[in-house]
Amino acid sequence: ETGVTQTPRHLVMGMTNKKSLKCEQHLGHNAMYWYKQSAKKPLELMFVYSLEERVENNSVPSRFSPECPNSSHLFLHLHTLQPEDSALYLCASSQVGTGGNDEQYFGPGTRLTVT
């Protein structure tokens, strides 16, 4: 595997379910990000982890719970979601503090549908 991978690619869940999204980066980066992409809305940054520590939480509802067990893996735990949470969830990684190579690399996303 190369780059940033995300599983599953598609997920349909009911409002009472609990599920998790997984992201793995194979780039040796030290920061990882969760974004939400909804139709006709700008990309929304949800969480940032740098050196496995959460450094940003953009007023995301508590029904979304991130976890970063190591620098290569990032999870987004989902429970009691609402239909308006249906969106494409994108994971990204980057190398912080290198003074130049600051681009973010994105995974293909998980298309989530809440019924």
Add this chain to the structure above:
Amino acid sequence: GDSVTQMEGPVTLSEEAFLTINCTYTATGYPSLFWYVQYPGEGLQLLLKATKADDKGSNKGFEATYRKETTSFHLEKGSVQVSDSAVYFCALSDPGYFNKFYFGSGTKLNVKP
């Protein structure tokens, strides 16, 4: 705070036409600037970047120049192809804050044969 504004779409062009997608930014520091492209059903892919004023980023026939005096980073391509149909995002990074990115709202490009 930092922000990015890009032209609304969709932009519809015929194959081999010239493309410009406007992007302007507001930043307090000295950000890097990026263009990302998103094809249907996929994540965002880095198209090109520029790290300082007057730098020109280029890739796959696309170009953009970092203009500090006009705070702009317009994307151009001399001759578009049907395969260029996608959504294009302009972005800036705040390197002093965990590489936090600020994205524009995206511009959808449709290229007709």
